[in-house]
Amino acid sequence: MNLRVILLDFDGTIADTFTETVRMFNHFAQKYGYDRIGVDDIEKARHMNAWQLLKFVRIPKRKVPFLLRKGRKMLYSNLDKITVFDGVRELLEWAESSGIPCGIVTSNSRKNVERFVLLNQLPNIHFVRSSSRLMGKPREFKRIFKKRGIDKDTVLYIGDESRDIEAARESGIKIISVTWGYNAKQSLMDHNPDFVVESSDQLLKTLESLRNSEA
Secondary structure, eight states: OOOOEEEEOSBTTTBOOHHHHHHHHHHHHHHHTOOOOOGGGHHHHTTSOHHHHHHHTTOOGGGHHHHHHHHHHHHHTTGGGOOBOTTHHHHHHHHHHTTOOEEEEESSOHHHHHHHHHHTTOSSEEEEEEOSSTTOHHHHHHHHHHHHTOOGGGEEEEESSHHHHHHHHHHTOEEEEETTSSSOHHHHHTTOOSEEESSHHHHHHHHHHHHHTTO
16 A cells, blocks of 8 residues: 555544543533433443434434534543544554554544644644544535545545545545544444554554555
8 A cells, every 4th residue: 555644533532532522421421301321321321322322312303513513612621531543643653664654533523633743742743634524525525625635545444433434534634543542343343444553553553554555
């Protein structure tokens, strides 16, 4: 692969927001009358895609934009409590030393992500693209390709959910799925990503292999 650009998801890939997301989910459930995600439900939820989870907790699709906006605002005030996953900084530094710029494509808000990047002084993040829609990443990918004159065959996406795999497939780019985020390993494998990695070491080895395959 002629690897020239690395795109990354934010929640569950760079930032460990899972616990905070569940807390916000349950806050909204109590406030608006949806079903809570109990301790016994968490592992079940990790095997669901976004729409299955919404159905599981009985949230109507029409309410999703409203809840996303509310959730993003709540997260902003708690960003200092969110940690960076082990190995992410090393990944960004490796890419920088290899001359490969990185960008973030997320359904979180650009304001949240840029503040998090600043708080944690993450290197080699050249841009952040935010989708206002839960399933809007393919559109953001296409905008990036057009605006920056990027050949999609040179782009790799790294994400943690089945919807990331679907977005990459729709956009014609390769994806590495990481197992430390929202979806469980088996759920990811069921969607046939190009690569599945379970540790930061394995991720770096996969990236090295892809870069070396250019020769």
